[in-house]
Amino acid sequence: MKVITLKKGPVDTDKIFKVITLLAATYVLVIIALIVFELVSGSFPVWEEEGLSFLTGSDWNAVEGRESFGALPYIFGTLVTSGLAMVIGVPISIGIAMFLSEIAPKFIRTPLSFVIELLAAVPSVIYGLWGLFVFRVYFKDWIEAPLYNMFGDSIWFFSGTPFGLDIFTASVILAIMIIPTISSISREIMLAVPNSQREAAYMLGATKWEVFKMAVIPYSKSGLIGASILGLGRAVGETMAVTMLIGNATGPAAFPQSLFKAGQTMSSIIANEFNEASPAGLHIHALIGIGLVLFITAIGINIIAHLLVARVLKAHEGAVQA
Amino acid sequence: MITTEQRAEFRKRFRYNVNQRLITDKIVKIIVFACVIVAIIPLGSILFEVFKNGSAALSIEFLTQIPGAIGTGEGGIGPAIQGTLLIIGMSSLIGVPIGVLSGIFLSEFGDNRFGKTIRFFNDVMAEFPSIVIGIFAFLLIVLVLGNFSIWAGTFALSIIMLPIIARTTEESLKLVPITYREAGFALGIKRWAVITRIIISSAKSGMITGIMLAVARIGGETAPLIMTILGSSQFFAGFNGPMDALPLRIWRLSLLPYESAQAQGWGAALVLILIVLSINVGVRFLFLRNRGKASFWHPRREQKWQR
Amino acid sequence: MAALTNMTESTSALSEKKKYKVIAENITASYDEVVAVKNVTIKFKDKAVTALIGPSGCGKTTLLRCLNRMHELTKNATVTGRVLLDGEDLYSNAQDPIIHRRKIGMVFQKPNPFPTMSIYDNVAAGLKLNGLRDKAVIDEIVRGCLQMVYLWDEVKNDLKKPGMSLSGGQQQRLCIARALAIQPEVLLMDEPASSLDPIATQKIEEMINELKKEYTIIIVTHNMQQAMRVSDYTGFMYLGDLIEFGETRQIFENPRNELTAKYVQGQFG
Secondary structure: OOOOOOOOOOOOHHHHHHHHHHHHHHHHHHHHHHHHHHHHHHHHHHHHHHOOHHHHOOOEEOOOOOOEEOOHHHHHHHHHHHHHHHHHHHHHHHHHHHHHHHHOOHHHHHHHHHHHHHHHHOOHHHHHHHHHHHHHHHHHHHHHHHHHHHHOOOOHHHOOOOOOOOHHHHHHHHHHHHHHHHHHHHHHHHHOOOHHHHHHHHHOOOOHHHHHHHHHHHHHHHHHHHHHHHHHHHHHHOOHHHHHHOOOOOHHHHOOOOOOOOOOOHHHHHHHHHHHOOOOOOHHHHHHHHHHHHHHHHHHHHHHHHHHHHHHHHHHHOOOOO | OOOHHHHHHHHHHOOOOHHHHHHHHHHHHHHHHHHHHHHHHHHHHHHHHHHHHHHHHOOHHHHHOOEOOOOOOOEOOHHHHHHHHHHHHHHHHHHHHHHHHHHHHHHHHOOOHHHHHHHHHHHHHHOOOHHHHHHHHHHHHHHHHOOOOHHHHHHHHHHHHHHHHHHHHHHHHHHOOHHHHHHHHHOOOOHHHHHHHHHHHHHHHHHHHHHHHHHHHHHOOOHHHHOOOEOOOOOOOOOOOOEOOHHHHHHHHHHOOOHHHHHHHHHHHHHHHHHHHHHHHHHHHHOOOOOOOOOOOOOOOOOOOOO | OOOOOOOOOOOOHHHHHHHEEEEEEEEEEEEOOEEEEEEEEEEEEOOOEEEEEOOOOOOHHHHHHHHOOOHHHOOOEEEEEEEEEOOEEOOOOOOOHHHHHOOEEEEOOOOOOOOOOEHHHHHHHHHHHOOOOOHHHHHHHHHHHHHHOOOHHHHOOOOOOEHHHOOHHHHHHHHHHHHHHOOOOEEEEEOOOOOOOHHHHHHHHHHHHHHOOOOEEEEEOOOHHHHHHHOOEEEEEEOOEEEEEEEHHHHHHOOOOHHHHHHHOOOOO
């Protein structure tokens, strides 16, 4: 049935409005396409020059005439720091989510989750500043040095005198930064578990933790994985805090050799060197090439995470109990 | 049929491990609480250190002057503050309209495959490495215009804002009951007018929350500014040259080996955190009706059964 | 509204405790400020089925959930009174509720098997909790419980299949088996057939008629015909009060209270 309009002009204003909003919505697609285009064309020279060995090489020489660039150490650096951040951050985040969804008394839930979200609001550069002048000192003295003293000779990733500006410090700060993301999504997912499941477990005489283990975790497992992967996506893209704490090694020395040695990630090397790289040579194209690899990595991770979480949340939304 | 006697027999086989289970339960509760503490301590420390070290550096001169000679500890962060305010203002001029219109599209016209695609890519864009967006703005704007400028920085930051605002706008609009729209149509009001006059005013608080949170987010962004506005020691000198911003200045100061530079860095950090946190906290308290954060995933569910 | 809160027989307290498996004594239960159950006392006979009937909101489900201390899991829920199981007060502060909950099995309105577990694991879930490790014994219990709910023949070759692969009626029987597996003396059923089709409902009612030979069953139902079919005793509740309690036949054929009469005649529902 057509809506009866009081005025009928020559122009369909509704249609115009719809088109305007449609154009605005399509903007994001255009941007993403442009990003791909610009990154590919901007890095083209280095692909031409190095080919696929750009991805497998570890040189980093910007001297004219002997230019040679390889991204592998930084790809590793990103994977190692993000991976370590996950190892530390995911359990803590799940714990926080469990506390907020199952254990905390009602009055504490909202303020506490607000406080955790504030962690996400702190700018990355301030994390870096704090990490550089405060955290690093304690971390080096209380954690890194003892570990080095105990295991420095025996375990390879504890070798090398720790100075605080290294992969370990950067990873820990990264873990702190991704905790709000992972814990808040995990909490949503846990809350989405139907109460009838919990009741069934309580009926059998389960303690709170057993209810959680029996009814909540299996039900939300893939969603929790999705939340963690989203945290991984965030860690991969994190730049400033990492740049300020990772020690900035380049070339083969940047391969992650020990937790206590300096390293470099894809995002940190771009931040460090972009403004110094002259557009004339290959250097800047190498950095843009790293940007392209970073882009693909981050998008791939985020797509997987989104699919996992969306599938879980949708399944619960339309869940038919029997 | 399991008889009463058989039941008693079976029950004898149960281990009387109740105490052990209760202890495990208690231990888990403690561990989990410890996780919360572990997360809160850094926040407390950051706020404490920023306020402690930063307030020592604060003064009128510090807030209004240009940086002095490196290492002298003189001068201030005036250009940085000005730059941050300018750039978040200009970025909002682009990011907010496009974001809001996208959100309107997704909410009112987006219940189809195309809408799903847009939503998906918005989500992907939202958690994107911002430094790559900086490279993009560098290639598209800086290289084309031939200089670092506020245009490039604005472009980059608006891209970051966009998906956040689109999502929160969509969610806020979706919370408005469909009956509002139906009432408007029944009165013969055109759809665009129903949306802009009626629906948006109902969704206003949620939308403003989302916008303010996006503003706070880009206010703290550093990476995309590195290769777009470059940084500067002078106040804003026009649309065609480099400029400064707080996060950039903090980073640059932190790289200098001088104590005085560090002190100034803390001061700048204090100003930045005050801006960012007051937006975050203010938005929560001013718009109490909007529960939970501008979540990318779901409006918070009402938890009726809790323990 | 005048309320009858006690059964008419009176015997000495001790022998009463022996005659009745479960005694709910002066139960008052609330959610927030709303009082859902007002000072109700009922004595449930062993190896018999007692039905709780009444219109929506009368408090029958709340009362049921008080019997195995599930009511207090809801936020802002409070309960006072005593529940005696074989003479022991479940609400005495001496022990954690989890100890008492496993003495009583419960089945809910909508079947809620654990979706990530197989049929076998669903039934065995409570056993694993209680530390039973002996696989042979678990097998025996699983088989016994599935037989009691008439599911064994249907699933004996498919025990590893997911619990959710069963039909609605089968899932509900699976949930009953799960509740029976922890060897309770009492089985609480909260409108167990209300989401099922008539054939599945019939199966459940047949099962109840068999189970009552060995178990104490308390069933909440809004279906009066069902109450007539399966129960030996019936309690009629209205707005939180226990209006009348007695043998099922008497309640339905010869109710003493006017409100009861109106309800069983279908004048309100």
